[in-house]
Amino acid sequence: MRLVEHVHSLRHIGGLMDWPQLRSRASPARIRREPRTGRLAGGTAHGRHLDIPAVTAALVVVGIGVANLWAVDGAGLAVRQALFAVVGLALLAVLGRSRLRLLTALGWGCYGLALVCLVAVRFAGTSANGATRWIGVGALTFQPSELAKLGLLLVLARVLGSAQYPWWRRFALALLLALLPITLTLAQPDLSTCSLLVALSVAMLVLGRVPARFLLPLLAAAAVAAPLVVGLLRPYQLTRLGSFVVGSHQSASDAGWAVTQARIAVGASRLIGHGDDLTELRALYLPERHTDLAAASVVEQFGLLAGAAVVVAALVLVWRLVLAARAARDTQGALVASGLAVLLGVEAVVSLGGNLGLLPLAGVPFPLLSYGGTALVVHLSALGVVVGLRRDGIRRRLWVQTSWRARRPRWARVVALSITALLVGFGSYGGYLRATDGPVLAAAGTDQMSRCFRLPALRGEITDRHGTPVAASADDGRARVVAVPALTRADPAAAARLASLTGQPTAAVRAALETAPAGVLAVPVADVAAPVAAAVSRAAISGVTVVPAPRRSYPAGTALGPLLGFTGTATPAEQRRWPRLPTGEVVGRSGLEQQYDAVLRGIDGQQCVYVNPVGQPVATGPHTDPTPGANLRLSLDLGLQRVLDTSLAQAMRGQPRRSGAAVAIDPRTGQVLALSSVPNYDANVYGPPVDNAALSKLATAAGSPMREHTAQSAVPPGSTFKLVVSTANQLHPKLPPGLAVPTGASYTLGGHTFNNWRPMGPMNLPQALAWSNDVYFYKLATLLGPDAMIDTARALGVGQRTGIDLPSESPGYLGTPASVRADGGTWYPGSTVILGIGQGYLTTTPLQVARWTAAVATGRLVTPRVGLASGTGNAWTALPDPSAAQLPFAGALGPIRDGLRAAVTDGTAGRLADLPVAVGAKTGTAQDGSLPADSYDNWITAVAPIQDPSLVVTVLTQGPGQGENNPGPVAHDLLAYYLAHQSEIHDSSPVQQP
The missing domain is CATH 3.90.1310.10 (Penicillin-binding protein 2a (Domain 2))
Structure with a gap:
């Protein structure tokens, strides 16, 4: 009688076999009863069929999820989620005791209620983030699309597990049943849940062994229609997809930014517990930490092992569901269990992959972990259904080998293995991410929340x-x-x-x-x-x-x-020069302050x-x-500098619209020992506080006081250029240095007369240099031609920057016949003539004149330098110092040095004759179109001692050149001081070579 009751019950719930089939397969010999209890084989106490591993795994995930909510938001959401968990666990317990015959009614009930609620959402739903997905009931909200998952799972299992209808009818009905909730969910729009419903439907068709002749056309149509889905994506969904593809993470509204925060949460975590004291603050930067990024939040709050526990618990659930499918006593129950395994596994894979940036962030919460009362209750209820199916299957297992075992869900274990591989792989990647990029990600997290x-x-x-x-x-x-x-x-x-x-x-x-x-x-x-x-x-x-x-x-x-310059707040120009300058940074704005800003700024x-x-x-x-x-x-000697400043200021007294410049360099090294420019300014006016009145006065002052005239002002060099022309004659001999050449008061060429500054008799090269005989150099220039003079000038650095360590150095100008023509001018024969005395298409700076004077005196071309060493305390390191270039024609410069010496002993530089050592010099006067008619560029360049040069002095004064305005006294005062204090000047503490 008991066997008949069991079989009768099976027939009424729509099992795979009808009564005649069952009767024909029955074998009384297979019946045996348990001792005392009278239960069938396999029937034990209820607790043994509760599926303790599955329930324990669910409790672990739910508990960690509630703890995560408590950690990131306090008691509010955590208590709310815990209450939903209690409801879900109660339903799990109730449904876990249900019989298989209730499954059909439960499925159709859930499905029908879900459809009604999905329709109601369209008219009375609650909206958030551009979607209407919830129904509000007092203080509670309910998401019908979550209930649709359970309903669709149960009804598809009922339809596909029934053998009463042909496959085409079951397939068509399954598609219709799936299409209704999918369409209503898509209209909300809720693309993530819609995608899960689609995945569940496809999985059920595959698990339910729908013939390939039905599945393949469906899958082909889905592949063709897939690109059309992009048109259905909301803007935020397109952003998420684009962020995954291109890796964008520019702003907090960017999905890529959200994934970056998730990766930071994982990378900055520990194995157990909080990553550091900043974890609480860092958690605020993790968006959707309750839902989409709950997995990353768990790792951040409780450590990598807590995340691993969630992954392991999810795997336990998947495999227990797959095993429950094998234990179920009919196809319908097996499909419910395997379908739920696929649903939970896909949700876990998509959520975890999105958290780690390995998949697009699809808005799929982690099952049982993420906040959401409806989803939690539905998932626990579904688990209760499977627990009941497993229990019912074991208690009522028949003594016959039923034919449904040949129709177990297709590929259920393969899908479970795939889910396992993905979850294990993703979890391992999380550990790898923490191990390899953890410090970098932690630093990035700290940096983004630091100001x-x-x-x-x-x-x-x-x-x-x-x-x-x-x-x-x-x-x-x-x-x-x-x-x-x-x-x-x-x-x-x-x-x-x-x-x-x-x-x-x-x-x-x-x-x-x-x-x-x-x-x-x-x-x-x-x-x-x-x-x-x-x-x-x-x-x-x-x-x-x-x-x-x-x-x-x-x-x-x-x-x-003008030499030191000044400091000030960085301008856009400095910002372009140093892109990493912080706003408001004080930098060197001119002079040495600018040149060595990187050294001085700290x-x-x-x-x-x-x-x-x-x-x-x-x-x-x-x-x-x-x-x-x-x-x-610096290489400057402050005592020598003061002498030069005082003397040059005296020479320029009474010349308010003119400028003066003087420089003293060591011709052996290029070190600048003194450098002065008049007019000048006091850099203290730049403050702080800024003296605005003084700055306004400087801006309109005559003579360009802000300019460092020694290196930045180029004027005609006058007769100092005769040193260059004399050198050209030594390289391209036209007049033997010892040959006395008739000169006189003027020189005529092509109908043009060029006057001498006074009538003179026949002179050789040293004499012509000593007295600055213009006619001698007119004739010499004509014989040399422009090319020889220009080539020699270039060899001596004329028309090019000297390379001094000062900003904005002027290169001067050295015109050539070709360049003059290119500029629209004409190079006349007379242009060659006046080039011989340093006029015409030629301008130079005082620094260039000092450089070629040093080259003639020593046979070496040096690079002037002001910076000597840098360091702190007593530790000094020499700054890079370009080595001097040996002139290939150094041996031919003797007659020119003789001329320099003769200018002092018996020539235009006689005021230097009383100095205690033999000095050589060259004077010069040049007409300058930028000056009034009674003003000239007045020059003197001197070298001492002439036999073994250690100092070259070049002075330029603009004005009439008479009396105090004469540059000679400036050079005399400077040389006298230098010769009296030479050893003291050159004595400086040692520096370490770079």
Whole structure:
């Protein structure tokens, strides 16, 4: 009788075999009963059929999910999710005790209710993020599309597991049943759930062994229609897809940015527990940490092992469901179990892959882990259904070998193995990501939530060659007190304490904090003296920092203004030169301050604060002290410099619209020992504080005081160029140096007469140089022609920058017949004639004249240098020093040196004759079209001692050239001082070679 009851029950729930089939297969001999209980074989106590591993795995995932919600958002969402979990577990327990005969009714009930609710959503749904997916019932919300998953799973299992109808009818009905919830879900729009319903439907068709003649056309049609789905994507979905393809992560609204945050969460995690003290703040940067990125959030909050536990629990669920499918007593139950395995596995794979950036972020929550009451209840209920099926199958297993075993779900274990491989692979990638990129990702996470303001570095000193400062950052102890408004306002007593310490009115301090512009990290509160700054620092008021405020000072005043330059806030030009300059950085703007800015500037410190994702400061971050810049030692001797400045200023007295320049270099090394420019300026006017009145006056002053005339002003060199023409004669002999050539008062060529500065008799080359005989050089220039003079001039550096370590050096101008024609001019024969005396298509800087004088005196072409060494304390390293170039014609320059010496002993430079060593010199006067008619460019260039040169002095004064305006006394004073203090000048502390 009991066997008949079992078979009768099976017949009524629509099993695979009808009564005659079952009766024909029955074998009474297979019947046996258990001792005492009378249960069939395999029937045991209820607890043994609860599927403890599956339920335990579900509880593990649910528990970790609730703990994650508690960690990232407190008790609110966690308690809510826990309540839903209780409801879901209660349904799991109830459904776990149900019989198979209830499955059909449950499936159609869930399916019908889901359809009704999906339709109701269209008219009375709740919207969020551009989609209407929920129905609100008081304080609760319900998502019908989640119930549709369970309903569709059960009805497809019922239809596909029934043998009462032919395949084409079952296939058509299954498609119709799937199409209804899919269409309604797509209309919400909820593409992620829609995709899961499609995946579930396809999986059920495959698992249900639908013949290939039905499946293949369907799959082909789906492949053809797949590109059309792109047109259905919402903008945010297109963004997610594009972010995955191109790796975009530019803004917080970018899906790629969300994946980056997930990767940071994984990379910055530990094996167990919080990654560091910043985990709580870092969690705020993880969007969708309750839903789509819950897996990454779990790893961030509880460690990599917690994430591994979730993955393992998901795998346990998948495999227990697959095993339940094998234990089910008919095809319908087996399809329910295997279909749920596929659904949970796909959700886990897509969610975990999206969290790690291995798949597009599709908006699929991790099953049982992510926040969502409806999804949690539905998943637990579905698990309860399978538990009931497994229990019912074991309790009512027949003594016959039924034919349904040949029709088990197709590829269920293959799909489970694939899901296992993917989840294990993705989980392993998470561990690999943490191991290899963890420090980089953690640093990126810290960087994105840090905002810092500068603590300016003390700029290095500039000294002369003996260590006397000529530019210094005067650290007089004054400092600026700044506050981060958001942090300081958080302490009600902070404003009053700060006001008391700084001597400010409390109302003023509060106003500064309250009215700070949006986006400004720190605001100045007060500029204070050293004792006050120290007291504020000791008070450790939240968000308050003391920022040093050193002032750049120039003790030499106007003496070295154009050479040293000045500092100031970086302009757009400096920003382009140094792209990484922070806003408001103080840099060298001209002169040596600009040239050696990278050496002098140092490295700014910073005070950082941590901000939340909306940029609101929430905590004080790390503090980095600034690193002072290195000091710069110059080749200048300050004593020699003062003599030169005084003497040149005297020579230029009474010449308000003219300029003067003088330079003294060591011809052996190119080191500049003194350099002066008139008019000049005092760089202290640039402050801080800036002297606006003085700057306005400088901008309109005559004589270009902002220009360093020695290297930046090019004028006709006059007769100093005769040294170059004489050298050309030695390279291209036309007149023997010892040959006396008739000269006179003038020279006529082609009907044009060129006058001498006074009538003279026959002279050879040294004599012509000594007396600067113009007619001699007219004739010599005519014989040489322009090419020989120009080639020699180039060999001596004329018409090109000397390479001195100063910005904006002028190259001067050396015209050629070709270049003049190219500029639309004409090179006449007379152009060649006047080139012989340094006029015409020719301009040079005083530095170029000094350079070729040194070359003639030593036979070596040097590169002038002002920077000597850099370093801190007593450790100095020599700056790179270009080596001098040996002139190939050095041996032919003797007659020219004789001329230099003769100019002092019996020529135009006689005022240098009383110096204690033999000096050579060349004077010159040039007409300059930029000057009034009574003014000239007046030159002298001298070398001492002439036999073994150690100093070359070149002086240019603009004006009448008479009396005090004559450059000769300037050179005399400088040479006299140098010769009297030569050993002291060249004595400087040793430096280490670079």
